[in-house]
Structure formats: C-alpha cells, structure tokens
Amino acid sequence: MRVGSLAVAVPQARGADWAALARRAHWRRAAEQSALLAFLLAVAVPILLPYFWMVVISFTARSGGVSTSVLWTSCAVIVPAVIVYCVVHLASASARVRLAVAAALVVGAGALLAALVGHDLHLANYRFLWRANIIEEIRSKATAGGQFPSVWIAFRNSLVLALAQTVIILVVASLAGYYVSRFAFRGREAFLQALLVLHAFPAMTLIIPIFLILHWVGLLDTITGVMLVLATIELPFYVFVLKGFFDAVPWDIEMSAMTDGASRRQAFRFVVLPQVRVGLIAVAVFAFIRAWEEYIFVRTMLIENKNWVMSLYLFWVSDDIMGVDYGIVAAVSVFYVLPSLLLYVFCQRYLTQMTIGGIRG
Amino acid sequence: MADQRRRAAPSRRLHPHGGQRSGEAASVGGSDFARAQRTRRRANFALFLGPALVLLACFFVAPVIVDLVLAFTDMDRTLAVTTLTLENFERMFTRDTRLLASLGITAIFVLATLGIFNVTFALLLALTTTAVPRALGAFFRAVWLLPRMSPSVVYALLWLWVVDPNERGLLNQILVHVLGAAPLDLRNNHPLLVIILANGFIGASLGMIIFTSAIRSIPEHLFHAARADGAGSLAIVRHIVFPALRWPISYMTIHQTLSLLVSFEYILLITGGGPFYDTTVFSLYAYRRAFENGQYAYGAALSLILIVIGVIAALGLWRLMDMRRLLQAPRIEVH
Numbered sequence: 026m027r028v029g030s031l032a033v034a035v036p037q038a039r040g041a042d043w044a045a046l047a048r049r050a051h052w053r054r055a056a057e058q059s060a061l062l063a064f065l066l067a068v069a070v071p072i073l074l075p076y077f078w079m080v081v082i083s084f085t086a087r088s089g090g091v092s093t094s095v096l097w098t099s100c101a102v103i104v105p106a107v108i109v110y111c112v113v114h115l116a117s118a119s120a121r122v123r124l125a126v127a128a129a130l131v132v133g134a135g136a137l138l139a140a141l142v143g144h145d146l147h148l149a150n151y152r153f154l155w156r157a158n159i160i161e162e163i164r165s166k167a168t169a170g171g172q173f174p175s176v177w178i179a180f181r182n183s184l185v186l187a188l189a190q191t192v193i194i195l196v197v198a199s200l201a202g203y204y205v206s207r208f209a210f211r212g213r214e215a216f217l218q219a220l221l222v223l224h225a226f227p228a229m230t231l232i233i234p235i236f237l238i239l240h241w242v243g244l245l246d247t248i249t250g251v252m253l254v255l256a257t258i259e260l261p262f263y264v265f266v267l268k269g270f271f272d273a274v275p276w277d278i279e280m281s282a283m284t285d286g287a288s289r290r291q292a293f294r295f296v297v298l299p300q301v302r303v304g305l306i307a308v309a310v311f312a313f314i315r316a317w318e319e320y321i322f323v324r325t326m327l328i329e330n331k332n333w334v335m336s337l338y339l340f341w342v343s344d345d346i347m348g349v350d351y352g353i354v355a356a357v358s359v360f361y362v363l364p365s366l367l368l369y370v371f372c373q374r375y376l377t378q379m380t381i382g383g384i385r386g
Numbered sequence: 387m388a389d390q391r392r393r394a395a396p397s398r399r400l401h402p403h404g405g406q407r408s409g410e411a412a413s414v415g416g417s418d419f420a421r422a423q424r425t426r427r428r429a430n431f432a433l434f435l436g437p438a439l440v441l442l443a444c445f446f447v448a449p450v451i452v453d454l455v456l457a458f459t460d461m462d463r464t465l466a467v468t469t470l471t472l473e474n475f476e477r478m479f480t481r482d483t484r485l486l487a488s489l490g491i492t493a494i495f496v497l498a499t500l501g502i503f504n505v506t507f508a509l510l511l512a513l514t515t516t517a518v519p520r521a522l523g524a525f526f527r528a529v530w531l532l533p534r535m536s537p538s539v540v541y542a543l544l545w546l547w548v549v550d551p552n553e554r555g556l557l558n559q560i561l562v563h564v565l566g567a568a569p570l571d572l573r574n575n576h577p578l579l580v581i582i583l584a585n586g587f588i589g590a591s592l593g594m595i596i597f598t599s600a601i602r603s604i605p606e607h608l609f610h611a612a613r614a615d616g617a618g619s620l621a622i623v624r625h626i627v628f629p630a631l632r633w634p635i636s637y638m639t640i641h642q643t644l645s646l647l648v649s650f651e652y653i654l655l656i657t658g659g660g661p662f663y664d665t666t667v668f669s670l671y672a673y674r675r676a677f678e679n680g681q682y683a684y685g686a687a688l689s690l691i692l693i694v695i696g697v698i699a700a701l702g703l704w705r706l707m708d709m710r711r712l713l714q715a716p717r718i719e720v721h
Contacts, residue, residue: 235445238449320539
C-alpha cells in the first residue's frame, strides 16, 4: 500500500511516467514467466510422452500391430489444453477461477478424446490378469511349458518382499534411530561416523560377496534372503532420517512421561513414537517403493520362477514376446508401475519431509 | 525375563545429569543400584541397537571382508576355492585389454552424465521451477521425479520403445513424420548416447530436489533487497543464489560421481552392456565377469577397486555434511 501511494506521489514531483514504467515491468515479468514455463513444458515432454505412449499401447495395441494415430490424436488434444491452463494459471491469481478452468478443460478434453479415439480403446491386453498361461498362448505352445507363473504369484511375491522389508526397516531403524538420538554410550560418535560412511557407500559393489554369503547360508533364491539384504543396504539412510525426526521431538515430553512413572522403553513406545508418525510414514512409503522397483538384486538372487517378483516377471515377458506382442508388455508395465506411482502421488507430502544432515534426500 | 524384572526394579528415577556421573553417584549409595543400572544400560543397547548391528554386520561388513578375501582366490563357476593367488590382480593390470576399454567408456559415461544432467541440468531445473508460481513449479518437479519413482524395468522399457529402430519407435515417428529425416537406430549405432540420456533423465532429479531446497532456504528478504537495488533476474542468480549453492553443488558432484561409477542397472536393462562390450562400464564389467562368465574371484577383485573408491568418496562426503548437528550429544541419559 505504501509503495502504491509513493508511486502516485512521486510522478507529480519528477514528472516521470510511472504508470508506463509499471506496465512495462508487468509485461516484462509476464514474458519472463512465459519463457520459463515454455522451457519447462518443452523439457517435460520427453519424459511424459514415453509414459503416455506406454499407456496408449496398453489400451490400443492389437496382436501384432501398434497404431500410432491414437497417440498423436490425443496429444493434439491434451497439449493445447495444458498450455491454456498454464496461461490461465499465470494470468489469474484466484484459486476458484483456476479450478473452474481446470475442470472445464478436463471435461472438454475428455469428451473430445472419447469422441476421437474412444472406439480404439479396449482391455484385451490386460487379459494376462485372468488368464494364467497367456505368455505360452502367444508364443508357440511347443516352445514353453509352464515357464511363466501367473502374474498374481509374482504380484504376491513383490508384495511380500516389499511389505516385509518395510516392516524390518521400520522396526530396526526406529529402534536404532531413537538410541543414537537419545542415549549416550561409549563409541557413539564412532558409530555414527561409521554409519555415515556406510550410508554414502555404494552397496551395489558388494553384490558378488552378498550373492556368495546368501549361497553359503542357504538363503539364495529365497524371498527372505533378498528381503534381509535389501533392508540392510538401505538401513544407514533410514537410521539417519529417523534420527533427524527423533532429534526434533522435544525431550521435555519424555521427561514428563518418566516423571509420571514410565520406563524409558515405555516412554519410547507410547510417547515418542507417536510424535514421529510423519517420519515413520515417510520411511515406510519410501522403503516400500524402493523394494517394489528393485531389479538388480532380485535378478541376481532369485532364480526359480515361483520366486519371481514383478520386476522379473515384466523383464521376462518383455524379453520373450516384445517383438510379437507390444500390447501385453505395455499392459504388464502399467499394472506394475501403478502401485508405486499411486503411493508416490498420494504420499508426496510425507516424502518431502525427509532430511539427512541438512540435506534433503 | 531377567531383563524385564530388573527393569521393574524400584530404581526407576530420573538422572538428567548424564549416565556416567549418575552411575558414579549411585555407586556411593549402593553397588546393587550401580549394577542394575549397568545391566539395564547393556540391555537397552542390545534391544535398541542390536538388530541394526547384526544386520549391518551380516550384509554390509561381512561382504566387504568376503570380497577382500575372494579377490585373492581362484573361485570360478563351481564356487570352490582351491588356492590363494595374486593372479587376478596380475591379469587386471597386465593382460586384460577389455578392462582398459571399459575404463575409457566409464570415464565418458560418468563425465558426460554428470556434467550435462546431474549437475548442470539439475541446477537449471531447480532455478526455473523455483522462479515460476509455486504450484506449477511443484508440478514440474514431480514430472522429473517420475522416472526415479517408477521401477527400473519399466523405465528401461520406455527407452527401448523410444529408440526402437523400426518405424514404431517414438523417436523415429517424430523424425520421419515431423522432421522428414531418415530413421535412426540409436541403440546399435550410438549406444553410449542412449545410456547417458537414460541415466541423465533420472540423475537430474536428485540434484534438482537438493538445489531446490537450498534455494528455498535463502532468506526471502535478500531477493526483495536485490530487486529494490535494481538487480535483474540473472544478477540475482549470480550474486545471491549461486553463493548459497556452493556446498550443495560440491556435495552433489561427489555423491553423483560415486553413484554413477557403481550403478549399472539401467545400462544392463537397456543395452545389456552391448552391442558387444561397447557400453560395459567398469561396474557392469565386474558384474558380467562374475555372473555371465562365472569368474567370481576376478569379479570380486574388480569390485575391490570400486569398494576402495567408494570408501574414499564416502569419507570425502563426510566433510560436506552438517557433522556438528549430526553428532550433537543427547540430552537425556536415563536408561
């Protein structure tokens, strides 16, 4: 407000055309913002287009052929809609206008898409979900007999692996994180420094000895073995993340709990843990996504097809029938990518709260 | 059970002045109390830190030792060790010409990916997404995180579809129909370019996140003050943003060099290290020697070099972290 009154007062004194200057600054700012947005849109295309292509293939490909017209038709509808929304977002500061425009664009583009490409969409590529032997059906039956497990076995294995690994990490890392955050013990600094080195240390280099150790203790080709390995190599990171969250809990509430007669362990379990709920959710989501997408370690340490997880299932499907049937490969990809993307989208606000040593990860 | 009973002993009191001292004070009062205190401290150590220590010892420390020993043996496909030998290192330093080629490929791959994407482009993304309205900036950052959050097999498949040499490949559709150019077969003719792009698209996002939070932590009034002094956008970037990014940039450079040096997941999935050995970087070379050719000992010897580099780089990263805050002493010491 004061700036405004100043702008009115000064031109009379100096005679400069302040209104014109303000207009020019306004236009310059608008041009700068549009240039930035144009750049961001342009570099986002190479990322989004392949994902969109995958979805399009999975819903439109018929055996042997992929039609590209659907892709370009829908791009011709969606790209202008996105640009219009960006312009509106820049031009209007009112949330209601933005929401209304967004809703109108979504409905309009959706209707247009349905009219233009609706008849090309079908679900036949997703038939792998209910027909167990689909891969053998597509290839000639003679070459393979029961090589591919049902997708649900791989799905269950992935789920077991990711969930169990997440539980291990949550339990072990929260215990350790709390201990290094709150307790004094001999060698605490050395332990933290060693943990920091392990955190930065690339575990991928240890894949050969880890493979041998699992072989020697008889855990090779078991979900349990991979689960323990995956939980361990990420453990230092999660200990530091949770230590950060525990550090942020004021120690007075623990003190008062113990003054009221709680033991240290009870204080941890009933008073401090609920305080770091956000941290626990963030760690859980992140750990789940990491285990869900893991490829190299499961590729090396799981062999039999009854132990396949989703990443191996998809890999072998694409390896086997990529040249024959794009549609199934794309449909399996969409099915596989969906859980981690949904988790990521809905839990993003938790994930952004993880910091470690002043550096967000 | 014994622990449980001791924990329930009447010595449940507060000693906010430090465990050691309270232990000493108690020993004057009675040695029973001191012993209970000590036992409980040990029990707590085992309960809270024990699981983590066991896991780390089994699958992090033990593998390093195993690798160290393995590098000096002759383990092959049979997984049996017959003699201790220096042959692996002799072969590595004198005879293995393919290793030399893979070192060259590694250097090109790491430098190009790091220089173009993981630092430079990450910086560009952080600067631009923080300069547009908040919601739009967050949206574009989410777009760039998409590859990192999607499973590596899916991401690799997308690349295979993009660079597919026939007319169905996404890149070739654009080349042929929009630009009227001849179709390309990038995967076979320029495989190094493909793996640099594929890794770079993922690598850019981590730097973007870290630089963004560094830019966000610059006090807002500095920007206003600079604007009031008549600074343009570029001058602000040069004199306010860059000085604040010095530490994050050096951290990211070391961190990403290390992670590019050891990661071969996308290379293995997209080109398989081929055609022939053209995209087999050092870490993938070690992996292929062990798991494709069954030369476990030689693979372990190659990995040993990476392990040494990893430890050195990890020690270097220490210096860049906020050690004082990380090692801050705890304030309650009651067990």
